[in-house]
Amino acid sequence: MKKYALLNIFIVTLLLTVTTLHAQTLNWSSLNKSKQLIHTFAGAEYGLVFGVGYSYKLPVNSFPLLVTAEYSFPSGGTLTDDFKTKIGGQIPLIKLDHFRFAVKAQGIFRRYENDLVRLANWGVDVSGTIGYYRPRWFAGAEAGLDKAIATHFKHSNQYKNEYRDVKDGWFEPATGGNFYYGLQTGISFQRYDLTLKGGNVLAQDFKSKPILPFFAQVGCNFRF
Amino acid sequence: MIFKSNVSALLFVLFLVACSTKDRTLTGAGNLVAKTADQDPGLPSIKVNNYILHSEAYGPFGATMIVALHGGPGADYRYLLPCKDLAANGYRVVFYDQRGSGLSQRLPKKAYTELGEKAIDQMYEELKSVIEHYRTRPDQQVVLLGHSWGAMLASGFTGKYPGLVRGLILCEPGGLKWKDVTDYVKKSRSMKLWSEVLNDASYIDQFISGKEDQHEILDYKMSMLSSKNDITGEGSFDPAISWRDGAVIMDALFEVGEHNKSDFSAGLEQFKKPVLFFFSEKNKAYPESWAQKITAVYPSVNRVKVPGVGHDGIITNPEAWTKTTLPQILAYLNTLQ
Structure with missing residues (x-):
């Protein structure tokens, strides 16, 4: 528990002290000469979450590849017990006038803890976004899959009092997965983008839904 | 150099061993939740209407039978075990986990939903x-002792078979008419968006997801939700204790109830015997006014407020149990003799 708390503090400190953070929701047209992005966001995604991110733009042929890092945590009485980190990249594959189709792939490490269990998970998040991008505004649609690949379970004594033979350790195959799809928009001015996105979340069986079957997020990007 | 290589190799092997997931799947029986009576022949069980139910009974065989009915739907009788004290007082006390609940056999969701309102009849x-x-x-008297959903089930059963029930002991049924149930x-479940309780309930959805009839996964996730409730006082004043939740039956019976507007008060006007009704001081969703409203359908009722406890504590709190x-x-049982 302590090591995760320290990891949390380290990541927050790192992301807040570096000069740039990233926006998962961004206006490709407003990037232009900016090489770095700072992004902060808040919204609903499996809970009320807050997050920060950082992106660095690498030129790959004529397309910008954004290498991204992101950290988010949900609200609650204990802020350090749950968190999610993502590292990956996104790149616009197709550009047609002001239309772009971009793909994103991120590795995920996330943690969850309550009175009964502590979970640590490795996963991936892949998505595609198609949108119309102008220098002052943009609008698009996004669809993706958030897959929990391998999860480590460590149960508390409270749970073991209920079921003493419960197994701890890494569980496979993939322990979960949710599809998400929705719309995103935003406006850009000076060095800033204000973004808004929202949509639905559906379990990988296309039938069941999570307790919060939607996501909604407001964000702010700072470009330079 | 060789030493370093050996150490590295050893560490690598230890890492692989530590990461081994042999036999650790979410759906493996007994991995995350206890096995059910059809999976574990060592559990006390009975076969009723073709389903294997986790069940046991205590006390003299022919004495007045008290049947303990657990809550949920989908909970189990583990937290009702203090009722075994009634056996020491000369009563035959029967416990069972309802179908799809606790350690009893699981059924697919459609086994309930395809029946419509008859799914409730099957519980009766x-x-x-x-x-x-x-x-x-044949003349052995039967008293029903129901907690929460179990009290709804006991009331519905009594309305349907008033001649079979000698006495009725109820603890905080959420409601008897469907609108009262949903209210x-x-x-009782109104969680604040920023609360730890909601976070604990919802954040786990990105780690584990289960399909419609993957009971092991769904039951496990349900156990993560139901350990504590600050509104009803469950887990707040006394530790919640259970064997295993039944997520599918809970979901299915709520769907059936919602669709058919189930009424657990039907026929209760025929039951003229006195009813003993408990409600708890610390359940914020169950004030005295709610207890009065819910008990209005019983022709004769004695309401007892249990001090210092929440929803489960009426039975699980040792002091409340022994003193109140x-x-x-x-x-009450003496008055039935």
Whole structure:
């Protein structure tokens, strides 16, 4: 528990002290000469979450590849017990006038803890976004899959009092997965983008839904 | 160099061993949640209406039978075990996990939803069959002791079979008419968006997801939700204790109830015997006014407020049980003789 708390503090400190953070929701047209992005966001995604991110733009042929890092945590009485980190990249594959189709792939490490269990998970998040991008505004649609690949379970004594033979350790195959799809928009001015996105979340069986079957997020990007 | 290589190799092997996931799948029986009676022959069980139910009974065979009915739907009788004290007072006490609940056999969701309102009738028929299973003489008296959903089930059964029930002991049924049930559920589960409780309930959805009839996964996730409730006082004043939740039956019976607007008060006007009704001081969703409203359908009722406890504590809190609940039950049972 302590090591995760320290990891949390380290990541927050790192992301807040570096000069740039990233926006998962961004206006490709407003990037232009900016090489770095700072992004902060808040919204609903499996809970009320807050997050920060950082992106660095690498030129790959004529397309910008954004290498991204992101950290988010949900609200609650204990802020350090749950968190999610993502590292990956996104790149616009197709550009047609002001239309772009971009793909994103991120590795995920996330943690969850309550009175009964502590979970640590490795996963991936892949998505595609198609949108119309102008220098002052943009609008698009996004669809993706958030897959929990391998999860480590460590149960508390409270749970073991209920079921003493419960197994701890890494569980496979993939322990979960949710599809998400929705719309995103935003406006850009000076060095800033204000973004808004929202949509639905559906379990990988296309039938069941999570307790919060939607996501909604407001964000702010700072470009330079 | 060789030493370093060996150490590296050893560490690598240890890492692989530590990461081994042999036999650790979410759906493996017994991995995350306890096995059910059809998976573990060592559990005490009975076969009723073709389903294997986790069940046991205590006390003299022919004595007045008290059938303990757990909450949920989908909970189990582990937290009702203090009722075994009634066996020491000369009563035959019967416990069973309802179908799809606790350690009893699981059924697919469609086994309930395709039946519509008859799914509730099957719960009554199951209770009737459990009584018949344990009854050793035709004139053996039966008293139902139901907690929460179990109190709704006991009330519905009594309305349907008033002649079979000698006495009725109820603890905080959420409601008997469907609108009252949904109102109570809303009041008792209204979590704040920024609360740790909601976070604990919802954040786990990105780690684990289960398909419709993956009972092991769904039951495990349900156990993560139901350990504590600051509104009803469950887990707040006394540790919640259970064997295993039944997520599918809970979901299915709520769907059936919502679709058919189930009424657990039907026929209760025919039951003229006194009812003993408990509610708890610390359940914020169950004030005295709600207890009065819910008990209005019983022709004769004695309401008892249990001090210092929440929803489960009426039975699970040792002090409340020995000082309030058990003495009240024994006094009530004496009046039935």
